[in-house]
Amino acid sequence: MVLSGGLDSTVCSALAARDCDDVAAITFDYGQRHRVELDRAALVAQHYRADHLVVRIDASQWGGSALTDETIAVPDASAAGPGDGGGIPATYVPARNLIFLSVAMGVAEARDADAVYLGVNALDYSGYPDCRPEFVESFRATAALALKRGVEGRPVDIRTPLIDLSKAGIVRLGLELDAPLHLSWSCYHGGVSPCGRCDACALRAKGFAEAGVPDPALGFSPAEPADHAASTGQNG
Amino acid sequence: MVLSGGLDSTVCSALAARDCDDVAAITFDYGQRHRVELDRAALVAQHYRADHLVVRIDASQWGGSALTDETIAVPDASAAGPGDGGGIPATYVPARNLIFLSVAMGVAEARDADAVYLGVNALDYSGYPDCRPEFVESFRATAALALKRGVEGRPVDIRTPLIDLSKAGIVRLGLELDAPLHLSWSCYHGGVSPCGRCDACALRAKGFAEAGVPDPALGFSPAEPADHAASTGQNG
Numbered sequence: 001m002v003l004s005g006g007l008d009s010t011v012c013s014a015l016a017a018r019d020c021d022d023v024a025a026i027t028f029d030y031g032q033r034h035r036v037e038l039d040r041a042a043l044v045a046q047h048y049r050a051d052h053l054v055v056r057i058d059a060s061q062w063g064g065s066a067l068t069d070e071t072i073a074v075p076d077a078s079a080a081g082p083g084d085g086g087g088i089p090a091t092y093v094p095a096r097n098l099i100f101l102s103v104a105m106g107v108a109e110a111r112d113a114d115a116v117y118l119g120v121n122a123l124d125y126s127g128y129p130d131c132r133p134e135f136v137e138s139f140r141a142t143a144a145l146a147l148k149r150g151v152e153g154r155p156v157d158i159r160t161p162l163i164d165l166s167k168a169g170i171v172r173l174g175l176e177l178d179a180p181l182h183l184s185w186s187c188y189h190g191g192v193s194p195c196g197r198c199d200a201c202a203l204r205a206k207g208f209a210e211a212g213v214p215d216p217a218l219g220f221s222p223a224e225p226a227d228h229a230a231s232t233g234q235n236g
Numbered sequence: 237m238v239l240s241g242g243l244d245s246t247v248c249s250a251l252a253a254r255d256c257d258d259v260a261a262i263t264f265d266y267g268q269r270h271r272v273e274l275d276r277a278a279l280v281a282q283h284y285r286a287d288h289l290v291v292r293i294d295a296s297q298w299g300g301s302a303l304t305d306e307t308i309a310v311p312d313a314s315a316a317g318p319g320d321g322g323g324i325p326a327t328y329v330p331a332r333n334l335i336f337l338s339v340a341m342g343v344a345e346a347r348d349a350d351a352v353y354l355g356v357n358a359l360d361y362s363g364y365p366d367c368r369p370e371f372v373e374s375f376r377a378t379a380a381l382a383l384k385r386g387v388e389g390r391p392v393d394i395r396t397p398l399i400d401l402s403k404a405g406i407v408r409l410g411l412e413l414d415a416p417l418h419l420s421w422s423c424y425h426g427g428v429s430p431c432g433r434c435d436a437c438a439l440r441a442k443g444f445a446e447a448g449v450p451d452p453a454l455g456f457s458p459a460e461p462a463d464h465a466a467s468t469g470q471n472g
Contacts, residue, residue: 098341
């Protein structure tokens with residue numbers, strides 16, 4: 001499972017952990033501004049006793065995104081609301097899911113895994129083209145052609161169980177599955193607490209508001225910094 | 237242009253340098269056994285005065301290939317000859333071109349480049365599924381769906397000008413373009429000189445033999461180790 005440490009990938013991990021005997025989490029350290037999500041991903045992986053692979057690809061080498069280039073500001077959520085026809089925002093990272101899914105397929109093939117789980121969704125989303133079902137479908141066909149497993153007639157499956165859910169639906173599913181939502185981090189900014197203003201914060205707040213529950217991550221800080229640091233060190 | 241430092245990517249770089257005003261080379265440091273190709277790639281990039289980006293993705297974290305896992309031996313070329321129906325060899329790296337092309341598309345989009353050049357060929361090749369034209373065609377469609385540039389109706393082009401050439405044809409094209417073939421490195425093993433036994437050496441030797449010219453890389457060693465090391469350090 002691809003695990004960013006965000007809300008969606010945390011709920012997606014809960015599904016993978018429920019449905020699969022053996023799960024491994026892949027987290028990408030890509031030079032993102034909100035590096036705190038890496039620590040949260042480690043905690044979520046630990047929660048599910050998943051083998052945790054932190055793969056480093058320094059996308060700040062080429063930039064082109066507010067998340068990987070310090071000179072591009074993270075915009076506040078638009079007045080129209082996130083994902084509401086505002087076009088592709090500055091937080092879009094060129095080819096991010098293309099790269100992440102490609103690496104995940106390589107890892108899955110090397111470990112002989114049945115499937116890769118990816119927590120994309122295209123309903124309440126930030127307008128990233130690589131979160132759309134048409135991208136995932138096309139990628140599935142391309143990966144089957146690229147991989148030995150595809151040639152052998154047993155392609156690695158790609159599962160995107162959240163793709164048609166609203167943010168509120170994802171929150172509700174997470175609660176139903178007892179997912180550690182308090183550990184997840186969505187804010188595009190780093191720091192100790194979420195900014196409350198960026199697209200990711202706005203979408204998350206909308207989800208919890210519509211689901212009618214408070215966000216358990218607000219005010220959360222990891223309880224055992226020593227253990228936590230050790231775990232991140234091990235995996236990273 | 238994706239530049240491994242091998243014969244094919246060196247000739248492909250010659251085409252890119254001939255046809256484009258401004259070229260940048262991307263080389264992947266993926267934990268490959270034959271790290272010497274990274275040094276050769278730096279020399280080829282230098283030859284074409286191309287901006288050289290070395291992107292690190294440590295595929296030895298997951299392995300699954302003789303090129304990234306020290307416990308898997310690099311096989312000698314099969315008696316039937318490389319690429320002659322012997323199946324997919326142990327030197328296949330899971331999802332390699334899927335990952336490389338994905339990163340290259342991200343870099344191309346961030347730099348607003350017109351095209352990515354990739355030196356794959358599917359005639360005299362090692363049987364890797366991700367070198368086949370059907371993979372490249374499918375990837376092109378997927379990338380157009382993943383990238384902002386695709387959504388904007390100006391997808392990043394993917395050019396594979398060697399895909400239908402034989403190895404001898406690639407050698408002849410390289411000579412015609414005055415490509416620095418002496419700098420290129422194909423052998424899957426590291427070391428000072430090519431092993432002469434692996435698939436990559438066998439295919440390369442076949443190409444030069446059929447083209448009727450000696451391989452200028454045999455016996456070549458970089459002339460200026462000090463400059464060379466400095467250049468590699470800058471880029472890597």
